[in-house]
Amino acid sequence: xxxxxxxxxxxxxxxxxxxxxxxxxxxxxxxxxxxxxxxxxxxxxxxxxxxxxxxxxxxxxxxxxxxxxxxxxxxxxxxxxxxxxxxxx
Amino acid sequence: xxxxxxxxxxxxxxxxxxxxxxxxxxxxxxxxxxxxxxxxxxxxxxxxxxxxxxxxxxxxxxxxxxxxxxxxxxxxxxxxxxxxxxxxxxxxxxxxxxxxxxxxxxxxxxxxxxxxxxxxxxxxxxxxxxxxxxxxxxxxxxxxxxxxxxxxxxxxxxxxxxxxxxxx
Numbered sequence: 350x351x352x353x354x355x356x357x358x359x360x361x362x363x364x365x366x367x368x369x370x371x372x373x374x375x376x377x378x379x380x381x382x383x384x385x386x387x388x389x390x391x392x393x394x395x396x397x398x399x400x401x402x403x404x405x406x407x408x409x410x411x412x413x414x415x416x417x418x419x420x421x422x423x424x425x426x427x428x429x430x431x432x433x434x435x436x437x438x
Numbered sequence: 439x440x441x442x443x444x445x446x447x448x449x450x451x452x453x454x455x456x457x458x459x460x461x462x463x464x465x466x467x468x469x470x471x472x473x474x475x476x477x478x479x480x481x482x483x484x485x486x487x488x489x490x491x492x493x494x495x496x497x498x499x500x501x502x503x504x505x506x507x508x509x510x511x512x513x514x515x516x517x518x519x520x521x522x523x524x525x526x527x528x529x530x531x532x533x534x535x536x537x538x539x540x541x542x543x544x545x546x547x548x549x550x551x552x553x554x555x556x557x558x559x560x561x562x563x564x565x566x567x568x569x570x571x572x573x574x575x576x577x578x579x580x581x582x583x584x585x586x587x588x589x590x591x592x593x594x595x596x597x598x599x600x601x602x603x604x605x606x
Contacts, residue, residue, distance in 0.1 A: 371544065372544045372545065373475065373479075374475045374478050374479040374482070375545075377479050377482050377483070378478050378479065378482045378554070378558075380482070381481075381482035381483070382482075405479075408483075409479075409482065409483055412454070412483040412484065412485075413483055413484050
């Protein structure tokens, strides 16, 4: 299991969660609910426009022991953040 | 992430408080959303969460008062009007309506958020001396209420080194 967590960061998501337009705490609360619906080792993709979602989902991943594989942001207005999170347990 | 940082992150998780204790002493919009946001986020982050409702905060567990959350139009310098106007009849209702209209676009209502928190495992506690003060009995409490308790129970949670207590 740990072996898979060290693998590539361009993992294909098992599920996509769209929280665009929602504010804290929705991105974190919905992520915690969505991650329970995928298998351990699978990847969840989260889309968000809340500018707090980047530090918040980073903290959430650390607190829950899930692995934040990558965060990317586009140049749009509002900016859309894309997170790839691997369920670890 | 390397194996070493993964392990050090896990060690860090072990050191952090995992029990969140929130105290709600008021039932105005600005005093209720922050603890409800922390409660749902704490539960989403794997924390145990207890909320202690006391004084006007207890209205949130009162069947009659739960949906009547307002915003104060007096003594609230953040509102976009002179404070003296807040004293006029109807101003609290107007400020509340405006604020609730704005909030509705982004957040659930407070009763919806309390139900969401409950579904995530957050526990609600009614302050027993406040109930006495306000002449309330257990029949007045909404079904989401987990217990009626007093200062000793609260201090039992608050003095646990694995807990963190926040007053709002």
